[in-house]
Amino acid sequence: MEPVNVIGVGMTPFGIFEDSIIELAQNAAIEALTDSGTIESPIDHLIVGAQNPEEFTGQGHLSTLLADYVGVVPAGATRVETGPSSGSSAFESAVALVGAGMADLVLVIGVEKMSQVPRSTASKILARMLSYESEILYGATPTALAALITRRYMHDFGLTRDELSLIPVKAHKNGAKNPLAHFQKEVSVEKVSNSPIIAEPLRLYDCCATSDGAAAVVIASNKAVREHGLSDSAIKVLGIGHGTDYLAVQNRTSLTALNATRVAAKKAFSIAGVEPNKVDVCELHDAFSILELLNMEDIGFVEKGQAITAVKNGTTEVFGAMPVNPTGGLKARGHPTGATGVAQIRDIVLQLRGNAPKGLQIADPQIGLTHNIGGFGNNICVSIFGI
């Protein structure tokens, strides 16, 4: 395929805002187009990643509308939806267009406005990602399934409650330095371990909140990079993998591993031609604390059951050997579902450029990775980037 580069990034703050879904998308898009240096050039295609805009906001037809409202008409415009990995899947579709030579400049917007409906309605909308006949019918929710997995992981690998709390503690420590994060406040192990129970053994701080927000990136062919004189600042897309699993968790081969992550990571590493130990910084989908452990293991950073040792050793801290979620991750940066995958890419690009927020910049990273889950442990995208 043709080489693909990320040449511009933008992001709104994540949190609870008055802005409409259109305004959020516009703000991120204009920042990314400005950052790319191509704001006056014709864009060939717009791809919008959004999970449930119709149900969260009443606003449908987002790709067609945003093509007009961000000023890329008459470019083709497409919305991509894969649940909470919609942003990453939108990015993948954009990479395919440039990779196939069907476009030279593509704008990708990930957006979600979740606060317009009551929290209980949002939960109901989000719960639809489960299997109706095997899960929803029995009252299962994504949080309940995450609790099930946590319990099993504790049983199999001896994880304790206070060890699990180290994950949201790190997330909040990093989020406190991220000016765009939803939660910019540190928390202690005691506070996490004693916070209200959501689904035993998961507590409040083990579960990401719902947020509003948008992120955008501009990607370009080598030809467009040359034409715009951007060869020095462009970040290379080294590989993308995308995998699914059986919908109902009960049909999967393991409770403590996500095969969709393994499939996606294996493919991404194979295309990129790098090994997991070459990754300098990563953003992983930590919608629940336990997922950060599973993700590290399934991607191949550590052996199964060893992730918590890495967390305890400080390996995953910003200045550790294998920094995970230096932005605060879904827990602290926030998780406006369709926006998350694009925000992860934006944050890794800033790391590779050396432009991460103060106190969060890894020393001289060469390779970064993003990992984004759609559905419960399903429809997962892994992308690898290099300078």
Place this chain on the structure above:
Amino acid sequence: MEPVNVIGVGMTPFGIFEDSIIELAQNAAIEALTDSGTIESPIDHLIVGAQNPEEFTGQGHLSTLLADYVGVVPAGATRVETGPSSGSSAFESAVALVGAGMADLVLVIGVEKMSQVPRSTASKILARMLSYESEILYGATPTALAALITRRYMHDFGLTRDELSLIPVKAHKNGAKNPLAHFQKEVSVEKVSNSPIIAEPLRLYDCCATSDGAAAVVIASNKAVREHGLSDSAIKVLGIGHGTDYLAVQNRTSLTALNATRVAAKKAFSIAGVEPNKVDVCELHDAFSILELLNMEDIGFVEKGQAITAVKNGTTEVFGAMPVNPTGGLKARGHPTGATGVAQIRDIVLQLRGNAPKGLQIADPQIGLTHNIGGFGNNICVSIFGI
């Protein structure tokens, strides 16, 4: 880009059915996979085109769910949405994956189940494709805008009511021979011209109905075509174009031309390296009678204002010089929105294979074209196919 081939097609009947959206998608998918000869091979990616499954049926998360329910796990799975052109855009995304070398075998499913909600609710959902502040707020509907365009076309080019009726008459004549069409009954000019007024001057037979249905295609790289010994039956994707326009009709340059069609067609012809007069058969988006005239003109088959002459001369009949919608089009085949674009591709592939239904097969076609509109005169895909 890498060459891309269509190697399998499937389609359910279009109409009003008891089947769920999942069953419709499964039936079309299994037929396409069987037809392709690859049903026992691993599929690399699933792309699902669907406009509003959540609102029409309550079923979200369609790509993840169908990856399991049609048996392509652990393939990547993506849903694409561009309003009523979701099927064509899904196809475009699939072509990009194969064109970039990111996949060798991709299953594309277009599906919509519209009859689960009352017709008035469906209309409300569909009306969201218009501009809220410039159109919806003033009571405009897609049908009202089509009426506005029809009136202007009548004024500018002298089109009469009975001439306009020739378009649904031809659609129903063809649909009567299409065993999967929603409406398989011929109608007369008198019946069309005297049918109930929907939005003056549009009458009942000028407007497509809402339908349930699904269509699927399997696309493949040249490598996969060779490996499966399908070189003789594969249909080549020669070119795809995709264009948008300003959302509100009042902001566009013309009422009687769709610039998004012009942009999409120009790009598709340029990539394919063919001229409009080389197209032997086409499926155009005739959601309203007037659109068939605009489409013929904007694609470049005839000069502006001349389409009705071609219709009157019989040029667009199945055995005319330029057959348009030999399957009955959206009017008679039916328009389950997300399914339509994929159904059009399936029908053109059958034509190019020489396997169209009895009485609808064009003599020895070499090149076919599909044209699919998302939104009102917006987000339009044109695809060109060859043997």
